[in-house]
Structures are given as C-alpha cells and as structure tokens.
Amino acid sequence: MERKAVAAYVKDHPFLFVIEDGRVAEIHPIGSKKDTCVVGEIYIGKVKKVLPNIQAAFIEIRPGMECYCALSDAKQGFFTCKAGKKPLCVGDELVVQVKKEAAGTKQPAVTANISLQGAYCILSLTDQALGVSAKIEKKKREEIRTWLSECADTSFGIIVRTNAAALTKEELLLDIRKQEQSFQTLLDKAKTRTCFTCLKKAGFPGSAALLGLNEETLTSLIVEDPNLYESFRSYLESERPKLLDRLMRYEDALLPLHKLYSLEKELERALSEKIWMKSGAYLVIQPTEALTVIDVNSGKAIAGKNEQYLNINLEAAKEAAHQIRLRNLSGIILIDFINLSGEDERKALLSAMRAAVASDSVKTDVIDITKLELMEITRRKANVPLSEAVRKAGTKK
Structure with missing residues (x-):
C-alpha cells in the first residue's frame, strides 16, 4: 500500500490529509480555535461538584470551564492541594488531562489518569500495566515484552506503540527513559504551580495527526505552506527524526497542492x-x-x-x-x-x-x-x- 500525507490549506485552514493508494483515508484539521481545550492538554483543575449518584465529578480547568470526570478516573489522581480526607472532595486541586473535547451539548471530559504519548510508547500515571500493541507481529511482540522486563521498576504504566516494531532494544528503552524523565518533570512542576495552570499544551498542532502514522508504510509527507513546512520540520527533528527524509516542500505556484489532489472536494464529500x-x-x-x-x-x-x-x-x-x-x-x-x-x-x-x-x-x-x-x-x-x-x-x- 502506498501511503502519503499531504498538508495544505483548504478554505483558509490547514489540514493534514492521509492518502492511501490514491484515495483520501483520513482528514485532520491542524489546530483549533483558541478558546477550546484540546485532547491531550494537561491542567491543574479544581473539583467543583462531586455527584456520587452518577459516579461523576465536575472539574474546572479554566475559569468558567467545567469538565466531566468519571469518579473512577479521579480518585487516584495526582493532587496538588487536598481540601478534605475523602478520596475526592469539592475544592480539591489535582492534575487532569483533557480526554474528550466538547461535542454538541456535551462538556469536555477529563481524566486524572494522565498520559504522555510519544511516537513509540505511551506512559500513564495510574494504570501500571506494561503492554505492547496487538498490531505488532506476534514474535516481535513477545520480544518487546522481554525488553520491558527491564522497566519493571518504573512508576508509570507503559504501552508500546506499533511504530516501535522497527526499533532496537536500546532505541526503545532510551525512548521510554526519555518519556519517564519528561513525565516526572511535569509532576514536579505541578507541585509549584497554581490552580488552572496549563502544564502541557497540545504542542505542534499537526503532531496529533502524525502520531498515528506508521513510519514503515509512510512514503512521503508533502507540505506546501513555508511556515507550516518549518513547523513540521522542527517537530520531526525533535520527535520523529526517522520521518525527516520523507518531508518534502511543494513549490509549484501554478498548481496549488489542494488543486493537485482535489482536497477541497474531498473535504466537502467527507462532510456531506x-x-x-x-x-x-x-x-x-x-x-x-x-x-x-x-x-x-x-x-x-x-x-x-x-x-x-x-x-x-x-x-x-x-x-x-x-x-x-x-x-x-x-x-x-x-x-x-x-x-x-x-x-x-x-x-x-x-x-x-x-x-x-x-x-x-x-x-x-x-x-x-x-x-x-x-x-x-x-x-x-x-x-x-x-x-x-x-x-x-x-x-x-
């Protein structure tokens, strides 16, 4: 299968289109309005309501922005200020992560089981499991499980992603240790910050779309806008260096990228x-x-x-x-x-x-x-x- 990613402006907004065998398979808007919270962002929130009858709490992450949180996702969190002795009390301040963005009439949802997602692994705070993606071939999956035995002393849960199948043992363990250090730095930072502080922003807007792309099957990443190209290049240099050689700048002024691939029509069709x-x-x-x-x-x-x-x-x-x-x-x-x-x-x-x-x-x-x-x-x-x-x-x- 030939898979490429194309980043271009359509209707005055940047999108990342994943094209498989000549057909658009995924469409990802890059970025969102500034007044919205984005999946993956991490805040110090304050508990405003605890509703045992529906097993939920409402946690304020910004002034006036209350988010739904299941009690099962909140009681074992990382608290920066405890207001009472119960597992979760009104007034408690704790670190939460946006789990779902607001949709329709539904409020955003957050979880206290915060996680950091990298290209090769996901680390979580309260889920202590060590797992490997089921999409990795069985023999390789078992080999990676043996590698993870060296991480038995970790205080975080670890899930190895599909992209890690191409890594050596040293490369994978180095990536995990790097993620652990970033996680611990974030928790240490939380201890000294006030309520409503955003501890981790969503980062480069196109990174979320790139995380799901398999390095082994992606043939090219084509970007037209010069500023967008530089953003992708900076992100890949620091987070996904193996994709750098597939990053290409499109510079044909006579035939814009969105015209070449009929991206505006593809977007309209996907919304019809x-x-x-x-x-x-x-x-x-x-x-x-x-x-x-x-x-x-x-x-x-x-x-x-x-x-x-x-x-x-x-x-x-x-x-x-x-x-x-x-x-x-x-x-x-x-x-x-x-x-x-x-x-x-x-x-x-x-x-x-x-x-x-x-x-x-x-x-x-x-x-x-x-x-x-x-x-x-x-x-x-x-x-x-x-x-x-x-x-x-x-x-x-």
Whole structure:
C-alpha cells in the first residue's frame, strides 16, 4: 500500500490529509480555535461538584470551564492541594488531562489518569500495566515484552506503540527513559504551580495527526505552506527524526497542492450526508447524539436479483468502512443494508465488513446483524468526529 500525507490549506485552514493508494483515508484539521481545550492538554483543575449518584465529578480547568470526570478516573489522581480526607472532595486541586473535547451539548471530559504519548510508547500515571500493541507481529511482540522486563521498576504504566516494531532494544528503552524523565518533570512542576495552570499544551498542532502514522508504510509527507513546512520540520527533528527524509516542500505556484489532489472536494464529500458509489447506489450517513445510522440505498443501481443486492451490499460495506474512518465516527454505528436474504449472505457481509475495517488504526468491532437486519458496529472514541473538528477549527464553509 502506498501511503502519503499531504498538508495544505483548504478554505483558509490547514489540514493534514492521509492518502492511501490514491484515495483520501483520513482528514485532520491542524489546530483549533483558541478558546477550546484540546485532547491531550494537561491542567491543574479544581473539583467543583462531586455527584456520587452518577459516579461523576465536575472539574474546572479554566475559569468558567467545567469538565466531566468519571469518579473512577479521579480518585487516584495526582493532587496538588487536598481540601478534605475523602478520596475526592469539592475544592480539591489535582492534575487532569483533557480526554474528550466538547461535542454538541456535551462538556469536555477529563481524566486524572494522565498520559504522555510519544511516537513509540505511551506512559500513564495510574494504570501500571506494561503492554505492547496487538498490531505488532506476534514474535516481535513477545520480544518487546522481554525488553520491558527491564522497566519493571518504573512508576508509570507503559504501552508500546506499533511504530516501535522497527526499533532496537536500546532505541526503545532510551525512548521510554526519555518519556519517564519528561513525565516526572511535569509532576514536579505541578507541585509549584497554581490552580488552572496549563502544564502541557497540545504542542505542534499537526503532531496529533502524525502520531498515528506508521513510519514503515509512510512514503512521503508533502507540505506546501513555508511556515507550516518549518513547523513540521522542527517537530520531526525533535520527535520523529526517522520521518525527516520523507518531508518534502511543494513549490509549484501554478498548481496549488489542494488543486493537485482535489482536497477541497474531498473535504466537502467527507462532510456531506449522501455518498454515491460506482454502482449507482448510495449511502446516507446521519450522526445523532446517541449513535450513527448509515442507510444503504440502491439508487440508480440495477437491482432485482439476490446476487445483485449482495454485490451492492458488499460495495456498501467497503464504502461504509472507508467513511467511518474518514469521518472519524465513533461509538455505536448501525448500518441498514438492502434486501438481506439468508444466513450465507449475512456471513459474507459480516466477513467483508471485518476485512474492510481491519486497516483502521482505531479499534473497530463488527458485532453482528440484528433480527431487524441492522449491522452493529462499535468504534473507539478517538477525538471528535471530523464535522465537529472542522467546526471547532473555524473553517469557512
């Protein structure tokens, strides 16, 4: 698979587009409005309310900005000021990290189990597990587990990411020790700072999008804007040096990068409700507060026989998987296919969908097809959906 990343301005805002085999697979707005909190930022917050009946607390991280926090995520936190003897009390000040950005009517969510994410590993404060990405080949995964035995004395939890598969033992352990030192420095800093201090900003706006890119499969990172190029170069020099040789500056003034790859049309399509497929059939994608519904319609496709319906459904499964990843949809997803008949068709469709979501770096589970012939899918929440991210970025329509 040929995978490249393209950073360009579309509608006066920078985006990072991940292109796989000539098709846009992911879209990441770079940066957001200044008045929003961003996933990964770390603050010293103050507990404003504790609600045992819903097992939640509300923690203020900026004056007037209260965030939801599950009690299970707060009681074992790093406290800078304790107001009472209970595990969590109103007035307590503790270090929290933005877990989810505000979406719709929902407030941002934070957790006291703060973590630092690097290209090769994730360190967490209260989760003491030592783990390795399941996407790493089994033999290599077991080898890395033996390497981690040298980190048994650590006070942090460690998860080794997929990118670490190409590292030597020395390189991985050096990266872990570097992360540990950064983490301890942050905690020491928290002891001397006042409430509402931002201990860690989101950093270079494009870094979050780059973290999920596999170094082994990324062929090029193309950037057009000179200032954006310098930002990427500085970030890669300090955090991802192995990607530096793939960073390229695009300088054709006659054919801008967004025109070369039709990025404006790709963005508009990723935000539209209706998606046409080659067969003439189409999908209607409708996110709601509780779940996302995808309806498959035969449209202009020639249908009538069971075999024709199955072919449309198989095409729709592949396109639905693509759109779920492209739009960063998460939570519960229901897909209403057309004219399912027989157990064999259901099995074929489930198998096709599971194969289609396998390339998604975000955990996606294809559950089953219900008695109402709705396919059930769940996808881990990883940041906000693309539509919400675009709105927060302040992109012009």
